[in-house]
Amino acid sequence: MTTATATIPHGVHHHGPEKGLMRWIKTTNHKDIGSLYMWFAFAMLLIGGALAMGIRAELLQPGMQLMEPQFFNQLTTMHGLIMVFGAIMPAFVGLGNWLIPMMIGAPDMALPRMNNWSFWILPFAGGILLSTFFMEGGAPAFGWTFYAPLSTTFAPDSTDFFIFAVHLLGFSSIMGAINIIATVLNMRAPEMKLMDMPLFVWTWLITSFLLIGAMPVLAGVVTMMLTDRNFGTAFFDATGGGDPVMFQHIFWFFGHPEVYIMILPAFGITSHIIPTFARKPLFGYSSMVYATASIAFLSYIVWAHHMFLTGMPVAGGLYFMYATMLIAVPTGVKVFNWVATMWRGSMTFEAPMLWTLSFVFLFTIGGFSGLMLGIAPADIQYHDTYFVVAHFHYVLVTGALWAIIAATLYWLPKWTGKMYNESLAKIHFWWAVISVNILFFPQHFLGLAGMPRRIPDYSLQFADFNLISSIGGFAFGASFFLLTYIVVDCIRNGKPVSARPWKGAKGLEWTLDAKAPYHSFNTPPSRALIEAESQHSA
């Protein structure tokens, strides 16, 4: 890193935000854009959650009560798409925007204008996606995995809008990822070496490579769908020598890295919060970095574990089974390190720590059910049942979403300069963590007993567990009103905090003012400061 030479023209350097709506539309500031991402993700979370309430209402009892099967399928499809592309991914990009420049001692992101565009594509893409509900033939109803030929031969016209929405979402993610790579590699404080970087930065850097590798493949597969539907190509049509199975291969080549895109930043967040509240440096910093990198690498070569029942040669099934099992090794390293960090720490249990601790527990449950699913012969029983639904909700809700909530509470004081209401946050945590388990744990039993996923009606023996699950679902859904209140209350009436409200917290972000200034670091932090704040110094 060399020192820059050019002078900065007047009006570019020290300035605060503009006023009114235009501030948000024109902004090139990483904090503004981070907030936009977070609020957008939150809105999408509520919309997607409302759809899920519809699903659980229909499944409350056996029999068809509220809706046509076709509409039920629209609900499951749109719920999945909105949560994955509208809520979880944007929330992590928002956190990345807010935190990465502060954590690496930079003033802002490397490509601030492009950063604005990555965000401002999202509302349009989300709007197109949601508008399909109001189109003739209804919204897409083929599941968030949109397998051909359901999505080609048998899909409603609105599918073409869905395809373009996916293009836009992918474009936004790719720009976001490029920006993060350029920021981390080029805007980092000159004195900060790669192995000094906080783990949230590391995990996001690696996630960016997953995004750049996987999202274009998604763009490719929806493009093939588009031409199959409208221009007479035969990619997924056996009549012309194509193959619907090929769709699944290309989709899951994107799809499996995608699930790690949604969990690696969560690993990073966890690696910040546990040391803070255990008041010990992170155990095994460098092994965390290498574990993250190997998970990312492995995630590219295990995709067909989603396709054990689609049909593939036995050797293929064996390979994908063993490769999948292999991921448990680096994941185990991570869980081990988190536990070892807590070992003999002087722990306290503020809300962010509660969320993070339950993350470690519940994500691990999801990881174990994943291992079970990865056993090819066993998956013959589990595939496409509620067991899979339980698996991915443990890793995504009590995994990814948990980390997002933990991060929000943990860094909220830095974003607002104020503290949230701790007792309300604790009530909210226990409410959510109990209800989420009532919601998803019984689904394991349903799946093992053979209840298929994506079905609006079921036979009588599944009634009890479904009732329990639905009650848990409504309670969990209601908990988000409290979360909204906690966040808004903090922004409005929170008590002012000091620059480092968590006593054990380390990291450059805590050296900034209590409420982080509009531009984070105008002069890069010194080597001494970086060392003092690094995750691997005691």
Next chain:
Amino acid sequence: MSEQKYYVPDGTYWPIIGSIGVTILFVGFANQMHGVSWGASAMVLGFAIVIFMLFGWLGQVVNESVNGIYNSQVDRSFRWGMSWFIFSEVMFFAAFFGALFYARQISVPWLSGEGNNLYTPELWDGFKATWQQIAFSTPGTTLKSGVEMSIPTQLVDTWGLPALNTALLLLSGVTLTFAHHALRAERRNQVISWLVATIVLGVAFLGFQVAEYGHAYADGLQLTSGIYGSTFYMLTGFHGFHVTIGAIMLSVILYRVQKGHFSADSHFGFEGVAWYWHFVDVVWLGLFVFVYWL
């Protein structure tokens, strides 16, 4: 550590204009495909807005660059950005190459009963699994989308136009490198000549490509010719589209060279476009080998 100054641009309208543009473009496109009357006009409008945005946005960047607002750090950010953007494009093409390999190595042989798929020929009665001329013995087969398949009567001649085009593109990579060397030596006239040569070669490539499409189409190789037609046109089509973009970018660079925007040690705009052009070149090599030759 001396004090370091960072560059953070002011707010900008261009992204929101771009978002509105692409949204109108895509919504128009979808409606056009569904036979809605205003679809095409919306597409044109959206496209125009996107072009307007690109000129405005990139124009602003060029201005700032020429006025020396950027420092070497911004330059490096652009480099990282451009290289990873190109990598994402590589992955986009990889999806289509993947489809090509899968169809050739797996799905077409399986449809004719290879492996343990003994009964598939029964399902697909009369299916002829010749790679370029996938067909049924009964003509007039319709695809699932309801479109009638078009069966090519002739095979594409690898060593005709495609080979010539390979030569042209490879040559254009060389001329572009000469232009770069001339730029580093600050010989503006030479830069201009080599750039013009590169653009001419690129345009010639496109011309021959169009001619080749004409032949192929007349011989019955169409988008609707099954998986061969699909992969053939989608791969070469996206490639041709990228050559077009590349040629337009080279023309902008030519204009900027004439304006004297670049110096021996500061010419990211030039290099970024050059990388892009070489990327397009490499993709073509893959196309030539796997689509035309093997």
